Amino acid sequence: MPKIVIAIDGFSSCGKSTTAKQVAARMGYAYIDTGAMYRSVSLYFLQNHIALTNPKAVQDALPHIHITFNFNPKTGRNETCLNGLNVEEEIRKMYISNIVSEVSAIPEVRYAMVAQQQKLGRKRGVVMDGRDIGTKVFPDAELKIFMTADPVIRAQRRQIELLQKGEMIGLDVILENLKKRDFIDSNRSEGPLRKAEDAIELDTSYLTLDEQIDWVIQQADEKISKLHRKGHFKPIDA
Numbered sequence: 001m002p003k004i005v006i007a008i009d010g011f012s013s014c015g016k017s018t019t020a021k022q023v024a025a026r027m028g029y030a031y032i033d034t035g036a037m038y039r040s041v042s043l044y045f046l047q048n049h050i051a052l053t054n055p056k057a058v059q060d061a062l063p064h065i066h067i068t069f070n071f072n073p074k075t076g077r078n079e080t081c082l083n084g085l086n087v088e089e090e091i092r093k094m095y096i097s098n099i100v101s102e103v104s105a106i107p108e109v110r111y112a113m114v115a116q117q118q119k120l121g122r123k124r125g126v127v128m129d130g131r132d133i134g135t136k137v138f139p140d141a142e143l144k145i146f147m148t149a150d151p152v153i154r155a156q157r158r159q160i161e162l163l164q165k166g167e168m169i170g171l172d173v174i175l176e177n178l179k180k181r182d183f184i185d186s187n188r189s190e191g192p193l194r195k196a197e198d199a200i201e202l203d204t205s206y207l208t209l210d211e212q213i214d215w216v217i218q219q220a221d222e223k224i225s226k227l228h229r230k231g232h233f234k235p236i237d238a
């Protein structure tokens with residue numbers, strides 16, 4: 001069966017990555033978490049004392065940052081590695097969330113990450129989630145979803161997740177971080193968070209995880225059938 005690109009963009013903590021991961025697994029597609037890439041760059045900048053206000057330091061650092069997604073047999077998942085070290089847990093911590101939007105707003109950082117993301121999805125058969133996938137990374141994605149959810153519900157979900165990982169953070173602190181990130185992400189000059197004109201909006205506030213996963217898969221199935229009918233896919237042996 002020919003494969004498509006599924007782009008899932010939207011605000012922070014709407015359920016993009018949890019949904020994208022499951023959709024990819026069920027469809028036999030690759031899953032690319034582009035937020036993890038910006039988080040990894042943030043971790044590298046912190047660890048190496050790269051000043052975000054120093055364009056030369058940022059530019060010089062970028063070629064030294066190698067991000068890969070490696071399969072971890074213990075968890076059964078692909079996990080983010082920064083220069084060969086597994087950083088999957090570290091990059092989800094609050095201190096990274098607090099700086100990642102400033103890092104991802106730097107145009108040079110975006111040019112480097114977008115180029116890598118386009119390479120990762122060039123064979124199609126990917127579900128990619130982020131902020132600019134349907135507008136910048138894959139403007140030709142066959143299926144574009146734009147996720148939203150009530151900010152308080154998003155913060156509550158994130159708080160539960162952090163608690164399960166041993167980080168106890170107040171709801172107001174999390175809510176503030178989500179709002180700040182959404183603001184910076186939506187207002188930067190390069191690759192701002194926007195709903196692509198041809199994206200379908202999905203509000204996950206009152207959906208269960210299974211409902212939102214099933215909904216995306218249904219949209220994908222419909223899109224693939226439609227493309228088939230229109231003859232967009234070449235025969236397998238062509």
Ligand SMILES: Nc1ncnc2c1ncn2[C@@H]1O[C@H](COP(=O)(O)OP(=O)(O)OP(=O)(O)O)[C@@H](O)[C@H]1O
Pocket residue numbers: 011012013014015016017018019035129157158160161204207208209212
């Ligand atoms: N429908 C849902 N019901 C309950 N919890 C949900 C639902 N969707 C997602 N979650 C939970 O909300 C949290 C945030 O989800 P997720 O990390 O997928 O969001 P995201 O949009 O990828 O966020 P970010 O962009 O900030 O990485 C996770 O703990 C996830 O398990």
Ligand SMILES: Nc1ccn([C@@H]2O[C@H](COP(=O)(O)O)[C@@H](O)[C@H]2O)c(=O)n1
Pocket residue numbers: 012013034035036038039100101102104105129130131132133181182185
């Ligand atoms: N395509 C993307 C993806 C992410 N970002 C930035 O990274 C931050 C963290 O992303 P999460 O999905 O892990 O929360 C996010 O707030 C954005 O600043 C991006 O710019 N473009």
